[in-house]
Amino acid sequence: MTRAPALHLQGLSKAFGTVQAAHQVSLTVQAGETVALLGPSGCGKSTVLRGVAGLERLDGGRVEVAGTDVTALPPEARHVGLVFQDYALFPHLSVLDNVAYGPRRRRAGRLQAAAQAREALALVGLLDLQARTPVQLSGGQQQRVALARALATGSPLLLLDEPLSNLDEQRRTELRADLRRLFSQVGAGVLLVTHDQREALALAHHVAVMRAGRVVQQGPSAQVFAQPQTAWVAAFLGHRNVLARSPGEALWVPESAVELGAGEFHPVESEQITEAGELVRLRHPLGPLRLTLSVRERALIANGLLQARVNLTQARLLPDDRSR
Ligand SMILES: Nc1ncnc2c1ncn2[C@@H]1O[C@H](COP(=O)(O)OP(=O)(O)OP(=O)(O)O)[C@@H](O)[C@H]1O
Numbered sequence: 001m002t003r004a005p006a007l008h009l010q011g012l013s014k015a016f017g018t019v020q021a022a023h024q025v026s027l028t029v030q031a032g033e034t035v036a037l038l039g040p041s042g043c044g045k046s047t048v049l050r051g052v053a054g055l056e057r058l059d060g061g062r063v064e065v066a067g068t069d070v071t072a073l074p075p076e077a078r079h080v081g082l083v084f085q086d087y088a089l090f091p092h093l094s095v096l097d098n099v100a101y102g103p104r105r106r107r108a109g110r111l112q113a114a115a116q117a118r119e120a121l122a123l124v125g126l127l128d129l130q131a132r133t134p135v136q137l138s139g140g141q142q143q144r145v146a147l148a149r150a151l152a153t154g155s156p157l158l159l160l161d162e163p164l165s166n167l168d169e170q171r172r173t174e175l176r177a178d179l180r181r182l183f184s185q186v187g188a189g190v191l192l193v194t195h196d197q198r199e200a201l202a203l204a205h206h207v208a209v210m211r212a213g214r215v216v217q218q219g220p221s222a223q224v225f226a227q228p229q230t231a232w233v234a235a236f237l238g239h240r241n242v243l244a245r246s247p248g249e250a251l252w253v254p255e256s257a258v259e260l261g262a263g264e265f266h267p268v269e270s271e272q273i274t275e276a277g278e279l280v281r282l283r284h285p286l287g288p289l290r291l292t293l294s295v296r297e298r299a300l301i302a303n304g305l306l307q308a309r310v311n312l313t314q315a316r317l318l319p320d321d322r323s324r
Pocket residue numbers: 016019020021039040041042043044045046047048195
């Protein structure tokens with residue numbers, strides 16, 4: 001028998017006054033799969049997550065968790081594990097008791113709840129700190145406790161709202177790798193909200209890109225990144241060279257389409273030094289091309305000129321929906 005999807009969401013809609021926060025959002029999260037809801041601030045990601053969790057009264061839509069229609073059920077009856085941005089832990093409880101709280105609420109006996117909590121703490125690598133209270137932990141450790149708390153519920157669906165947002169860049173990179181390993185171990189479906197493209201790509205099998213309350217593109221993460229369907233999606237995903245062409249049309253030139261050290265010479269202006277290299281602007285007949293150059297590529301610039309050829313077979317014409 002095939003397993004029911006961890007989440008099947010159909011036509012979720014929610015307005016706040018005149019703001020259509022979510023409009024007809026449909027998506028599926030298979031068991032064992034991670035899906036990222038990705039979009040800029042205010043596009044409705046949290047509204048969708050809160051709607052799935054039962055924390056928001058919906059205007060329309062149907063929410064199924066592990067094959068059960070939970071649309072009419074209160075949050076505590078939906079059997080989802082939640083990790084929010086402000087992963088509020090109980091300050092007066094030990095780490096162990098914080099994590100055992102979920103199973104206890106589900107009427108597990110004290111011993112069984114503690115066993116489930118220990119198992120979850122072991123998964124996030126915090127078993128050693130089980131007797132501490134939250135103030136005795138770093139931000140990253142608190143974040144792990146919040147995750148363990150969601151894992152300990154044994155829910156088929158985990159909902160994570162910007163789970164790494166309160167951490168510095170280094171911790172975030174570390175925890176990202178841990179999370180990916182963890183998600184594959186626990187076998188639950190994960191719906192993750194993020195505005196960070198790299199995070200979505202690093203963690204999720206599938207992404208759903210949201211704009212102004214709607215899902216504008218969804219599919220396997222690598223495919224969505226490599227084949228954005230509109231200029232807005234391409235630009236949002238961080239592709240730099242989405243050049244306006246005619247009204248309503250843009251030309252997307254992926255960085256891989258630009259071959260350096262071949263073709264014509266073009267004037268180049270430096271813009272910024274970044275961790276990935278030097279960001280420059282090339283004055284090209286197609287339009288200004290922004291490129292990140294490695295130290296070796298930077299050395300190809302002579303007298304303010306850089307030789308570059310654009311492989312047009314890799315460039316894509318896209319509908320330009322950016323000004324909508
Ligand atoms: N309780 C509310 N009352 C009125 N408007 C709301 C409410 N909650 C959200 N909104 C509005 O609905 C829209 C979607 O908000 P939502 O929080 O879902 O976006 P988001 O994509 O999660 O943003 P962020 O990344 O900034 O958290 C925004 O325009 C927001 O201002």
